[in-house]
Amino acid sequence: MFKNLKLMLLTAVFITFFVIPGSYAADIPTIKVGYIFTTHHTPFIVAASKGEAFKGTGVYLRPVVAKDKYELVADGKPIAVLQLIVAKSGAETAALFARGQLDIAMASVTAIMAGIDKGTPIKILSPLQTEGMGLVVPKESPLKDWNSFLAYVKNAKKPVKIGYHSPTSAPKIVLEGALKQSGIKVTEDPNDQSAQVLLVDLKETTNMVPALASKQVDGIVGPSPFPEVAVSRGVGKIIVDLKDLPPKGHWNDFPCCVTAASDQVIAKHPEVVQKFVELIARTNSWCNKNRLEAGTVTAEWIGLPPDSAKATMLVYLPKFTKNWMRGADRYMTILNDMGNFKGSLKGKSLDDARTILFDTRFIDRVRP
Amino acid sequence: MLKKLLARTVIYLLVPFLFLFAWDFAAERLNNEVILPGIGQVAQLFGQPTDSLISMGSLTRNVGISLVRVLAGYTIAVCLAVPLGIFMGYYGTVFRLLNGFLALFRPIPPLAWVPLVLAWFGIASLATLFDVRAGPAYVYLNNLKFSMIFIIFMGAFYPVLTSTIHGVSGVRTTLIDSARVLGAGKRDIFRKVLLPASLPSIVNGMRTGLGVAWMCLVSAEMLPGSLSGVGYLITHAYTMARTDIVIAGMISIAVVGAFLDLVFRMVEKRKFAWTRLTR
Numbered sequence: 001m002f003k004n005l006k007l008m009l010l011t012a013v014f015i016t017f018f019v020i021p022g023s024y025a026a027d028i029p030t031i032k033v034g035y036i037f038t039t040h041h042t043p044f045i046v047a048a049s050k051g052e053a054f055k056g057t058g059v060y061l062r063p064v065v066a067k068d069k070y071e072l073v074a075d076g077k078p079i080a081v082l083q084l085i086v087a088k089s090g091a092e093t094a095a096l097f098a099r100g101q102l103d104i105a106m107a108s109v110t111a112i113m114a115g116i117d118k119g120t121p122i123k124i125l126s127p128l129q130t131e132g133m134g135l136v137v138p139k140e141s142p143l144k145d146w147n148s149f150l151a152y153v154k155n156a157k158k159p160v161k162i163g164y165h166s167p168t169s170a171p172k173i174v175l176e177g178a179l180k181q182s183g184i185k186v187t188e189d190p191n192d193q194s195a196q197v198l199l200v201d202l203k204e205t206t207n208m209v210p211a212l213a214s215k216q217v218d219g220i221v222g223p224s225p226f227p228e229v230a231v232s233r234g235v236g237k238i239i240v241d242l243k244d245l246p247p248k249g250h251w252n253d254f255p256c257c258v259t260a261a262s263d264q265v266i267a268k269h270p271e272v273v274q275k276f277v278e279l280i281a282r283t284n285s286w287c288n289k290n291r292l293e294a295g296t297v298t299a300e301w302i303g304l305p306p307d308s309a310k311a312t313m314l315v316y317l318p319k320f321t322k323n324w325m326r327g328a329d330r331y332m333t334i335l336n337d338m339g340n341f342k343g344s345l346k347g348k349s350l351d352d353a354r355t356i357l358f359d360t361r362f363i364d365r366v367r368p
Numbered sequence: 369m370l371k372k373l374l375a376r377t378v379i380y381l382l383v384p385f386l387f388l389f390a391w392d393f394a395a396e397r398l399n400n401e402v403i404l405p406g407i408g409q410v411a412q413l414f415g416q417p418t419d420s421l422i423s424m425g426s427l428t429r430n431v432g433i434s435l436v437r438v439l440a441g442y443t444i445a446v447c448l449a450v451p452l453g454i455f456m457g458y459y460g461t462v463f464r465l466l467n468g469f470l471a472l473f474r475p476i477p478p479l480a481w482v483p484l485v486l487a488w489f490g491i492a493s494l495a496t497l498f499d500v501r502a503g504p505a506y507v508y509l510n511n512l513k514f515s516m517i518f519i520i521f522m523g524a525f526y527p528v529l530t531s532t533i534h535g536v537s538g539v540r541t542t543l544i545d546s547a548r549v550l551g552a553g554k555r556d557i558f559r560k561v562l563l564p565a566s567l568p569s570i571v572n573g574m575r576t577g578l579g580v581a582w583m584c585l586v587s588a589e590m591l592p593g594s595l596s597g598v599g600y601l602i603t604h605a606y607t608m609a610r611t612d613i614v615i616a617g618m619i620s621i622a623v624v625g626a627f628l629d630l631v632f633r634m635v636e637k638r639k640f641a642w643t644r645l646t647r
Contacts (some may be wrong), residue, residue, distance in 0.1 A: 032491075034592075037604065037607070064501075064502050065502060065506055065507060065510075067595060068507075068510065068595070069501075069502070069506075081501075083491075085491055085592055085593045086592065086593065086594070086595055087592050088590065088592070092592060095483075095486075096486075096592055099486060099487045099490065100490075101486070101490040101491060101592070205607070206603075206606050206607045209402060209609040210402055210403070210606075210609065210611075213400055213402035213403050213609070214400075214402075214403055229608060229609055230609070233401070233402055233609045234401075235400070235402055235609070300423055301423060302422075302423060303421070303422025303423035303424055303604065303608060304422075304608060305608075
């Protein structure tokens, strides 16, 4: 009698936990979507967090398991299950693409370019965000703006140390470009005492604020949210928004993150890719119009102090722009000059590699 | 008697108190919570252990998830290493057959397996294995990713295996021969001579293995797809420049690890007191 009862109970538990949940939405594809815990991916975080609030736009995310799994709903019907995968960096995202662990992801354009060069079958679908890069100095520093920084650098007796997180990151490239245009001698060689600015590779974004706090560097140049985090933790102050660097307007829309997808998912589920791109483009526009709310949502999602996320200077791009493409071409030149490209992108300009890098069919179809 | 007890207590607490004093002094002098937060700031986090931290859930929840992960990887390691070690320790042929091969993998740090593990397991978890796609069971099972369990397993496996081999091969042959002379069969020798005599060494290996399993935790929890666990919490807190949470996470790992170690030491003290008499 008791033996039967035990068996029935075990069966009930098994069905409740394993069979019933397993039987849902079996006929729609599961798409593995990678993103990084950063404010750069705010549009996707907002789309997931606000979910049905975007119902009116025709495409939205319906939560299955918060922060982990969502249904992509288009015209009232779920068309895919999105399995969210958090990566630590663009390089890790590219590696996950190479191992077939991702179908769609958001990551820095340089990481995706490097992945494509290595033969990973992926394409850039749409831009995500731009701007949001800042030059940060210690809180107690007398420096206030770009001009006072230049004056300080010119009068310094030894190279001023500025930390960056990656040699191919937008903040480093923009700052280096602006410094050179201002006639400042820049080096990455710590033994070169004739230089006025020594750029220090801090290896990871995570090391930026501690490096500034412990005075290992005189300043940091980094992407959002790290300048804002440095401010909110009482470590530093932002003296320049890099988009304002001279020559005026030159650094606007400088590329940072993009949405990319594997060739396989593009070929197999183009309708899902189309709707995903549409979702990101629409939430990009929404985030630009509702910056405070978007900042608050992201802060809650990734655990940032609310004031840092709200203070973000990011701009979300619904379409590729001329400036964006010019910036992407600059990346190609720099990565080639550094010898980083050894495969399909070696020696190529953006125009040469356009068909290898981009699949703009989806973003072109999105109406504003 | 009371004086002696007091002296012993002072000796026990002296170094921790000096450490706390030095910490507080340094924190006050530095006056920079990103470099070194004050004791009070960290203690405050332990005062509210169920409050959500930097949107990653509470300290207790994350410690609980990590504990389950460690125990999962560790249990598999023990279940494989102990029987294998017994066979390798008892049968010379098995030892010669496997020792060279297993020794090749022994020096590889568990973290070096990460790229391979990612390629093999990806983000698959127990939820994938049981095809659970939603509901509370999914949330629990999805926390147990194969890649993480494998890294922890690799950390714990070799200390347990080595100690088991050492324990079994170190059993005095006179004990086995005496039992055999008295008419004991293979099963009796295993149950009543080999196992009890080698257990102190096996348990010691299990203790070391558990320590290494905890050490592998932070790296295991940094694998893609992870969003929980005290290891992940520490790394994410570092990204957010929340050093107080980093230290609270480190203390949590230390406390849980020390508690589990204490359990082993108590078992050793109670069950293997006889080893001291044989010395």
